[in-house]
Amino acid sequence: MSSNEKAVAEKLLQSNAIKLNPEQPFTWASGWKSPIYCDNRRVLSFPFIRDFIKSEMCNVVFQEFPDADLLAGVATAGIPWGAMAADQLKLPYIYVRPKPKEHGLGNQIEGYYTAGQKVVVIEDLISTGKSSLQVVDVVKAAGLEVMGMVSIFTYGFPVATEAFAKAGVPYISLTNYGTLIELAVEKGIVSANQQEILMNWRKDPAGWTGK
Numbered sequence: 001m002s003s004n005e006k007a008v009a010e011k012l013l014q015s016n017a018i019k020l021n022p023e024q025p026f027t028w029a030s031g032w033k034s035p036i037y038c039d040n041r042r043v044l045s046f047p048f049i050r051d052f053i054k055s056e057m058c059n060v061v062f063q064e065f066p067d068a069d070l071l072a073g074v075a076t077a078g079i080p081w082g083a084m085a086a087d088q089l090k091l092p093y094i095y096v097r098p099k100p101k102e103h104g105l106g107n108q109i110e111g112y113y114t115a116g117q118k119v120v121v122i123e124d125l126i127s128t129g130k131s132s133l134q135v136v137d138v139v140k141a142a143g144l145e146v147m148g149m150v151s152i153f154t155y156g157f158p159v160a161t162e163a164f165a166k167a168g169v170p171y172i173s174l175t176n177y178g179t180l181i182e183l184a185v186e187k188g189i190v191s192a193n194q195q196e197i198l199m200n201w202r203k204d205p206a207g208w209t210g211k
């Protein structure tokens with residue numbers, strides 16, 4: 001694990017963003033059942049931790065995508081992170097809804113942009129990658145050029161890696177599941193029994209039921 005990945009994982013643990021509950025599994029956006037949930041929304045409530053993660057995100061955007069013209073947040077949990085990064089980097093900002101709004105202006109993409117601009121998509125977390133790749137499709141259809149995607153956390157599932165490769169979208173996460181669990185075990189936050197459950201679940205997350 002890189003020192004930055006470890007530092008970000010540490011901040012997620014410090015803010016209690018990581019929830020474990022193998023007995024009453026969480027249901028994910030994909031419908032998968034999981035013994036773990038990473039709640040990056042909670043991190044927003046801790047200013048110093050929030051600031052650290054925002055800075056890490058800005059460093060990645062600045063270093064990896066220096067030609068970006070604007071950032072695009074994925075609704076809803078990606079919106080605040082994208083907005084904070086765009087503010088810090090002094091880049092224009094848009095955000096993208098899962099579907100067009102059913103009243104008002106009927107927009108799916110909110111904000112001002114022009115076709116041909118180079119965009120970096122900002123997401124809080126990648127599980128299957130479906131939510132962020134849907135946004136990639138929407139902004140591409142609007143004429144934007146997608147340079148890549150940045151998220152705080154990824155579970156590193158092959159299904160997501162393959163989907164991003166197929167879409168031709170490079171993606172970078174500040175930290176990941178392996179780093180987080182290693183650190184949580186090191187700190188005694190995850191017991192040996194919980195570690196075994198988490199490792200078994202990780203092998204077949206789509207088929208895991210907790211029983």
Ligand SMILES: O=P(O)(O)OC[C@H]1O[C@H](OP(=O)(O)OP(=O)(O)O)[C@H](O)[C@@H]1O
Nearest residue numbers: 029030075076077126127128129130131
């Ligand atoms: O990679 P995926 O399988 O698409 O899962 C990840 C998505 O799930 C969460 O959003 P969710 O839709 O649960 O709610 P939100 O409105 O709080 O972002 C998370 O914020 C990601 O957007």
Ligand SMILES: O=C(O)c1cc(=O)[nH]c(=O)[nH]1
Nearest residue numbers: 028029036037038039127
């Ligand atoms: O896949 C999801 O829905 C999901 C997983 C997770 O750990 N955290 C989250 O906010 N969403």
